[in-house]
Amino acid sequence: MSSNRRILPLQTSSSQSSPSNTQTETSPGAGQNGMANGYGMRVSSGTGESGDSLGREDASRKRRTPGLVAAIACTECRRARQKCDGRPSKGCTRCRVRKLECHYEPHTKTHKESLLKEIASLRQDNTRLRQENEKVEGTAHDLQHENKGLLTLYEWQRTILDTIGRNGHDREIIERLRAGETTESIADWLCEQHPIKHTLHVVPDGSYGLVGIVDAFEEQLRQDDGQGRDKEADTLPFAWTAVSSSQTLLGHLFDLYFTWVHPVHMLFSERDFRASYAHRDETYCSSALVNAICAMACHMMDPNDDTAGDVDVDKLTSGFMNQARHEVKPQNYMHLTSVQALAVMYLADLSSGKARSATGYLRASVEFLKAAELGQQSAQAREISLWGIQTLNTSSTGMTYQKLYAPELPHMAKFRHVDLQSSHSIWQEYRSIGDQRYLPVRPSHAVLAASHQAGLFRIIHESLNLYCGLRGLIKADAVLTLYRRYMDWEEDLPFILKAIDDEARPLPHILLLHVQFHVAVVQHLTPLLQSNFFDGPNLQELQRLVIKHAQDGIIVLEHLHQLYSGRFLMPLISFCTIHLGDTLIRYSPDEPPASNVVEFCLGLLQAASIGFPINGPLQELFRRTAVECGVTLPPNVEQLNGQLGNYGMDDILDACTRLDYKQPVDQTVRHIDENMADEWASKWEQIVDSPDRPQSPQSTRKVSPSEKQLRIESLLNQ
DSSP states (O other): OGGGOOOOOOOOHHHHHOGGGOSOOOOTTOGGGOEEOTTSOEEOOOSHHHHHHHHHHHHHHSOOOOSSOOSSOOHHHHHHTOOOOOBTTTBOHHHHHTTOOOOOOOOHHHHHHHHHHHHHHHHHHHHHHHHHHHHHHHHHHHHHHHHHHHHHHHHHHHHHHHHTTTSSOHHHHHHHHHTTOOHHHHHHHHHHHSOOOOOOSOOOOTTOOHHHHHHHHHHHHHHHTTOOOOGGGGSOOOOSOSSOOOHHHHHHHHHHIIIIITTTSOOSOHHHHHHHHHTTOSSSOOHHHHHHHHHHHHTTOOTTOGGGOSOOHHHHHHHHHHHHHHHOOGGGTTBHHHHHHHHHHHHHHHHTTOHHHHHHHHHHHHHHHTTOBOTTSOHHHHHHHHHHHHHHHHHHHHHHTOOOOSOOOOOSOTTTTSOTTOTTOEEOOOOSTTGGGTSOOEEOOHHHHHHHHHHHHHHHHHHHHHHTTTTSSBOHHHHHHHHHHHHHHHHTSOHHHHOOSTTTOOOHHHHHHHHHHHHHHHHHHHHHHHTTOOOHHHHHHHHHHHHHHHHHHHHHHHHHHHHHOSTTOOHHHHHHHHHHHHHHHHHOSBTTBHHHHHHHHHHHHHHHTTTOTTHHHHHHHHHHHHHHTTOOOOTTHHHHSTTTTOOOHHHHHHHHSSSOOSOOHHHHHTTBOTTHHHHHHHHIIIIISOTTSOOOOOOTTOOOHHHHHHHHHHHHTO
């Protein structure tokens, strides 16, 4: 090959400078294929076959590069300093030929840029989907709201239709219609004349129109030519209650109950109850249950609200409660609707400050539940009642520190047959008649909250049994195992139940679910502080945990108070309030100031006392605790507790069934192992800080200690 390549000698400097020698000499045979290199040398590629072979030889000497070069080379090509033609999904040719694992490590800058682009794209998609979802939800809510208005209109029409031909008001009804009166005013007038059943949420048949019925009735009158009606026409129609015949009042009480009570204490299926009520069917409804619901709802009526008419709330409450007691007959004890009615009667009597009689209703409800006839109701309705009544029983026991009267909660999966995403479940901030016509409608998530509430109270149930000594001497591992289950319960909450910040505007029953959680943790750990078995770092850590949950619980209560006021605070939540306040003034009197805590707790109970007489004795007991702890009472304490110091022993017993609301230390400490502190640290590391503990996203309300302190002080000083 070297014979075909001729390199001519360099010319001398004199010849290069001479004008006559500027033309370069060409070697023989080079012809037009000769070319000069950059150093003044002439390279000939030869002619004929020798030239072609030289071209092929030069081409073969060039580095072979792939036709497609990847922007990011794989690890093997990068190590070998070779061009890479692959992609992360398929791999490159070089690695496939050599049967190597083709692995790509993206460049930091490139990878970061791609991630940022992907994040931006996902955010745009998320924003778009969220907007579309809001539009869909808004449309659904508007339709539900419109449907509710149509159902209300149908209720009025149905009242008129049920009356025509039966009670002698036919001509008056027709005259009122012709005069232009609304169906609402006519229905209310009829309810004042006779006890008419209040039908709810039944979709009317399109062919069952009011005008058509009236026309047909007039024609029938002309044909009958004034002849008398059937004797049965004078009999009164079916009624669930004899206390009031006002359809407006009964509807108002139902709306109050299903807005403020039912989502917190879900003792039966609202949908099935309303359907049975409307169809006069006793599968999911009974007279006892209807009257119990109305008695409980009376506690949320505003005595100054004249939209419900001129009514005596106390007399109305007593009337509904008396009929509920009358309707629970021995032959009906095992009916599930009677069991549900007894549970609601417990809430009604407890609200009235009659805890001793109320406890009897709850005990009977739990006892009958074990042998109740469940076959007629659906699996979903039965499961809601089962968990609801057991949860209520555990809550009552936990707040009053009584020994559990109930078999252990079933170990089956909670709410196994229940649709947790019930689309029909909506919520409005209903307070007065007419609110449902203009208030915004929101998904209630009440069934979902009740499911997680059942899970929480299953843990509380086990904690109560632990401190009652039913499992023998209390060891560190038993206490810490339950504590970890509390923490796991909080971490496993779905986002819709976990988001309780200001922007989310959480519903009241969701806020109260968090209050119950914080109280449960405080009650679970406080006996250890009272045992005097701990000291040093272990004692400090226990105090820190108890104070943290007490502060968090007070913050949630303040959030509830700001959004919805404390007017509809359920009695068992009033117990939660004073338990949290008691903990702070005992273990953290300076952060926040104990006097502020006392003022807030007394004020919150006072806001609800207008409808819940039980709050008066609770306020007095908490005031006594503050005095015992040396707390300076707020100057307006008499306004916060109107009947200051005027509650006797019977008043206290009718509020707590005991003479105090505090945990009975002597009954709990004696069951605690005296050597628990010795193994506390090792068991904590083994159980609570275990590396196999599942990690969940952080709560939406994580705040720093300093920020929390500032917020508590600002809230309590308002």
